[in-house]
Amino acid sequence: MGPVALLVLTIAAILFSAGGILVSKFLVRGSVNAQKGQPYECGIPSEGSPWNQFNVGYYLFALLFLIFDVELIFVYPWAVVVKKVGIMALVEIAIFFFILFTGFLYAHKKGALKWM
Amino acid sequence: MLSDFFILMKQELVIMVIIFVLLLLKIGADMSNEKMMNLANGLLLLNLAAGFTGNQPGVLFNEMYVTNPLIVLEKNILNLGTLIISLQSFSWLKKHDHVPEFYVLLLCTLLGMFFMISSGNLILFYIGLELSSIPLATMANFDLAAKRSSEAAMKFIMSSAFASGLLLFGISLLYGATGTLTFSEMTALITGSPLHIFAFVLLLAGFAFKISVVPFHLWTADVYEGAPVAVTSWLSVVSKGSVLFVFVSVLYTVFKPIAGNWYNMLFLLSVVTILIGNLFAIRQNNIKRFLAFSSIAQIGFILVGITGSSQVSSASVVYFVLIYVFSNLAAFGVVALVSAVTGREQVSDYKGFYKTNPVLSWVLTIALFSLAGVPPTAGFFGKFFLLMAGAGKGNYIPITIAALNMILSFYYYLRIVKAVFMDANEQPIERLTIPAYSKLAMFICVAGILITGLAGFVYDYIYALSFGF
Numbered sequence: 001m002g003p004v005a006l007l008v009l010t011i012a013a014i015l016f017s018a019g020g021i022l023v024s025k026f027l028v029r030g031s032v033n034a035q036k037g038q039p040y041e042c043g044i045p046s047e048g049s050p051w052n053q054f055n056v057g058y059y060l061f062a063l064l065f066l067i068f069d070v071e072l073i074f075v076y077p078w079a080v081v082v083k084k085v086g087i088m089a090l091v092e093i094a095i096f097f098f099i100l101f102t103g104f105l106y107a108h109k110k111g112a113l114k115w116m
Numbered sequence: 117m118l119s120d121f122f123i124l125m126k127q128e129l130v131i132m133v134i135i136f137v138l139l140l141l142k143i144g145a146d147m148s149n150e151k152m153m154n155l156a157n158g159l160l161l162l163n164l165a166a167g168f169t170g171n172q173p174g175v176l177f178n179e180m181y182v183t184n185p186l187i188v189l190e191k192n193i194l195n196l197g198t199l200i201i202s203l204q205s206f207s208w209l210k211k212h213d214h215v216p217e218f219y220v221l222l223l224c225t226l227l228g229m230f231f232m233i234s235s236g237n238l239i240l241f242y243i244g245l246e247l248s249s250i251p252l253a254t255m256a257n258f259d260l261a262a263k264r265s266s267e268a269a270m271k272f273i274m275s276s277a278f279a280s281g282l283l284l285f286g287i288s289l290l291y292g293a294t295g296t297l298t299f300s301e302m303t304a305l306i307t308g309s310p311l312h313i314f315a316f317v318l319l320l321a322g323f324a325f326k327i328s329v330v331p332f333h334l335w336t337a338d339v340y341e342g343a344p345v346a347v348t349s350w351l352s353v354v355s356k357g358s359v360l361f362v363f364v365s366v367l368y369t370v371f372k373p374i375a376g377n378w379y380n381m382l383f384l385l386s387v388v389t390i391l392i393g394n395l396f397a398i399r400q401n402n403i404k405r406f407l408a409f410s411s412i413a414q415i416g417f418i419l420v421g422i423t424g425s426s427q428v429s430s431a432s433v434v435y436f437v438l439i440y441v442f443s444n445l446a447a448f449g450v451v452a453l454v455s456a457v458t459g460r461e462q463v464s465d466y467k468g469f470y471k472t473n474p475v476l477s478w479v480l481t482i483a484l485f486s487l488a489g490v491p492p493t494a495g496f497f498g499k500f501f502l503l504m505a506g507a508g509k510g511n512y513i514p515i516t517i518a519a520l521n522m523i524l525s526f527y528y529y530l531r532i533v534k535a536v537f538m539d540a541n542e543q544p545i546e547r548l549t550i551p552a553y554s555k556l557a558m559f560i561c562v563a564g565i566l567i568t569g570l571a572g573f574v575y576d577y578i579y580a581l582s583f584g585f
């Protein structure tokens with residue numbers, strides 16, 4: 001891999017990302033109107049400014065969801081090999097669950113599951 | 117097999133157990149802040165003591181995890197720094213609502229650093245690095261009411277995300293070029309082709325962000341200023357120390373074949389780092405910003421030592437980090453106490469400090485002398501060994517520049533000493549009562565500064581464990 005190849009790679013990467021933006025700019029016949037600038041919510045006309053404060057509860061639930069999401073992702077490959085690895089796998093997944101569950105208990109103690 | 121696992125990963129497992137004890141106590145028991153801190157300090161002391169016994173060299177998980185006597189020593193140095201910081205944060209933390217959380221985050225960071233130091237594989241290295249930097253952003257935001265603290269956290273997470281991006285790009289190029297992620301296999305495959313050099317430069321940029329080497333130092337002063345003092349001292353000593361340990365071992369083993377290339381890069385970076393760090397430190401009025409730029413300049417000296425690439429240089433880097441733990445934490449201990457009790461952080465606030473707080477003034481002075489490198493203190497020996505190691509390659513230009521910069525650094529260190537001892541002040545900082553934990557921490561630091569340099573066996577011990585080429 002010489003310096004030329006590296007240069008070609010860099011230029012190709014820039015062209016690929018910049019090219020997409022440029023081509024769409026030339027090809028698309030755009031119409032500009034006020035409705036287009038609005039955020040898409042669910043089809044009905046949007047109300048008010050988008051720059052208002054959101055309830056922090058949404059983020060807490062998203063974070064808690066993440067715990068179980070990661071758990072699920074890890075348990076799938078574990079389930080494939082659990083028979084082959086044997087009792088060690090069971091111990092390891094118990095430790096893994098314990099760690100995640102402690103985090104969940106902490107969130108529960110802090111009142112993250114109460115909707116305010 | 118299973119017992120191997122428990123013996124080799126002992127230090128990490130002990131930290132894990134402490135994390136869960138504190139977290140479960142937070143969930144299950146209502147302990148007062150003071151009780152919790154007593155318990156946490158006790159556990160950290162036990163952890164430090166446990167780190168010295170029953171360690172064995174070995175590898176685990178297909179060379180993902182490596183441990184040897186030098187790595188154990190490095191982890192013990194970090195344990196020591198953690199204990200000192202935990203002792204010093206007492207007067208700040210006792211008024212805080214989230215004491216167990218602070219320790220849990222602190223120890224999570226430490227755990228990440230341990231995995232990073234022990235990694236024999238780029239993936240584990242990256243996970244360790246992230247584990248050591250994401251909780252740090254939370255800790256930087258630990259003064260929840262202060263806007264400056266959130267600003268510091270925001271700046272830290274942004275710049276560390278950028279650094280991680282560069283690092284990951286470097287790792288992916290390296291994997292593409294060599295086809296392996298294991299350090300020991302990679303060495304033979306790195307030939308110094310332009311792709312390898314390019315990947316190395318990206319990795320170097322990622323490292324340089326974490327240890328704030330000059331072109332990548334811009335986050336340092338702002339984050340140091342906004343974060344609570346305990347977190348600032350953690351960032352400047354333990355966090356940087358751990359990355360330096362990995363940096364040296366990666367340079368000396370994985371990137372050994374392209375030593376000629378990185379020698380030139382580090383040589384340039386070190387000169388620029390020392391110069392800029394010193395010049396900016398001169399004009400700082402906030403003592404935390406001042407210590408930030410002084411730490412940048414110190415990193416420059418360490419880079420000079422690293423360029424030597426012999427056994428002496430890797431030993432002197434570890435030795436200097438040990439000394440740096442003592443001297444920087446002694447200075448931060450005084451700043452932490454003053455900041456926690458009075459909230460004053462300007463250099464001008466320290467005028468007339470000696471009249472009201474003679475003991476704290478002496479601790480601060482000894483620490484600053486050690487940072488500047490005045491002979492009886494350990495800082496002199498640390499810098500002396502670093503410059504000697506750098507001179508081993510016969511390149512005297514960076515050594516001369518570094519030595520001249522030591523004179524420059526005297527100006528700003530002594531400016532603080534002058535403010536403390538000589539300047540008059542109408543509203544000096546009132547007389548502070550030093551809590552027992554801070555006293556203990558300061559005693560450890562001052563004893564370390566005075567003894568480490570003179571006791572030759574410390575350096576001999578580190579030298580015997582080190583490696584070079």
